[in-house]
């Protein structure tokens with residue numbers, strides 16, 4: 001009994017350490033899930049302004065002006081082509097629906113600064129979206145004649 005005891009307790013300590021570590025992991029996981037859930041929630045709740053649900057309601061010409069005057073181009077390039085220098089992604093043509101586009105600009109996830117409805121009304125964003133829709137996707141290698149000689 002006396003001989004076995006230290007061995008047993010060592011196993012006990014190891015077991016308890018193991019349990020503590022997995023509790024810690026579970027706790028970290030829960031925190032991560034909560035943080036992401038809270039971030040995702042407002043984007044899902046936001047409802048689009050009536051009349052703003054299709055891109056054709058935006059004025060592309062006006063959108064092009066605002067895209068430059070209000071600084072989107074500084075990080076995303078004049079054609080929304082993106083920039084490795086600023087980390088601004090390619091947004092022309094947009095690959096996400098208008099609703100998601102607007103909610104991203106209101107609450108960016110990473111480095112982009114947020115634009116409030118005061119600074120950039122929904123209507124202006126619909127115009128910018130319409131402008132970005134007019135930009136063609138870059139051609140694929142197989143569609144460039146020079147590369148297929």
Ligand code: HEC
Pocket residue numbers: 070071072073074075076086087088089090091096101104105108109110111112113115120128
């Ligand atoms: C200061 C630089 C900066 C400015 C100005 C800026 N953006 Fe961004 N934007 C970013 C960066 C960087 C990202 C990549 C994700 C991130 O870091 O938030 C991004 C991501 C986005 C996305 C998400 C793209 C995707 O991959 O789905 C949209 C939409 C967007 N920007 C629209 C705009 C619009 C519209 C404007 C002008 C009203 C604007 N941005 C102005 C830096 C900027």
